[in-house]
Amino acid sequence: ACHRCEQAPELVRCFVCHSCGEAPSSPVASDEGCRSLVCFGCGDTTSLDDESWAELLAAERSSDLGECMRRLHPYHHKMVAAYRSNIGRVPIAGGQRAEVYCQFADARIRLSGNPLDPLAAADLERAAVCYRAAGDAPSAARLFCSAEEGFVAHFGVGSLEAARCRKALSALQAARGP
Numbered sequence: 001a002c003h004r005c006e007q008a009p010e011l012v013r014c015f016v017c018h019s020c021g022e023a024p025s026s027p028v029a030s031d032e033g034c035r036s037l038v039c040f041g042c043g044d045t046t047s048l049d050d051e052s053w054a055e056l057l058a059a060e061r062s063s064d065l066g067e068c069m070r071r072l073h074p075y076h077h078k079m080v081a082a083y084r085s086n087i088g089r090v091p092i093a094g095g096q097r098a099e100v101y102c103q104f105a106d107a108r109i110r111l112s113g114n115p116l117d118p119l120a121a122a123d124l125e126r127a128a129v130c131y132r133a134a135g136d137a138p139s140a141a142r143l144f145c146s147a148e149e150g151f152v153a154h155f156g157v158g159s160l161e162a163a164r165c166r167k168a169l170s171a172l173q174a175a176r177g178p
Contacts, residue, residue, distance in 0.1 A: 010034070011111050014075040015056055019044040024073040024110070040110075075107040092133050101127035102143075118161075121150025125165060137172050144169040 010027040015037060017025035023041020027034040035048045048056070059071035060078060072079050083090075083100055090097040105123040109115050128143035148165035155161055 011075075012077040013060075014073040014077075014107075015059075015071060016073050017041060017044065018046045018048070018052070024075050074103055075110060080104060080107055092130050095131055095134050095136055095139065098127040098130035098134065098136075098139065098143075101130060116150040116153040118150055118154040121147045121154075121161070124150065125161070128165075128168065132168070132172065137176065141169055141172050144172070 010030040014024045014026050017023045017039040018037070019025075019039060020042040023039050025037040025039040025041075025044075025046070028036045028038050028045065035053050036045055037048065038045045056071055059068050060076075062068055065082065068076075068078060068082070074080070074083070084104070087097065087100060090100050092098075101123045105120040105127065108117050108120040108123065112120070114120075124143045125147035128140045128147060131137075131140035131143060144165045148162050148169070151159055151161035151165060
């Protein structure tokens with residue numbers, strides 16, 4: 001058995017913390033019956049009673065997105081899947097779609113424990129493209145750099161992914177002028 005299954009918190013099941021009301025809180029173990037949640041914001045560990053646990057399970061089973069949003073943290077696998085399947089509906093204007101992609105990257109980094117995770121890098125590149133489309137060149141440049149760093153770490157400096165980010169960054173810099 002692996003460390004994640006036996007000892008690590010169940011990070012894909014991520015609820016809104018019962019104590020602070022906003023940070024991600026996950027079961028301390030992947031055992032399906034585990035009712036102790038640890039918050040990664042305030043650090044509190046909460047043991048849930050039957051009623052509180054039933055509310056979280058109901059939110060996981062619910063098809064009502066409003067109910068899910070009250071109980072499930074945006075990093076919860078169900079919420080990430082819902083956002084990913086509807087990303088085209090999120091406006092590009094004001095960087096809204098870019099922020100969702102950044103949230104995907106944050107969730108992936110939290111899950112993998114690797115700030116250079118290649119799947120997170122892909123979401124950062126998508127965020128950069130959206131920021132560029134929204135007219136926010138500084139944010140786009142910052143994220144193209146971050147995405148390139150992740151791609152280089154996993155695929156090498158000569159990879160197509162890293163080269164694509166460098167090309168986009170160069171185009172942004174050229175458009176800005178000397």
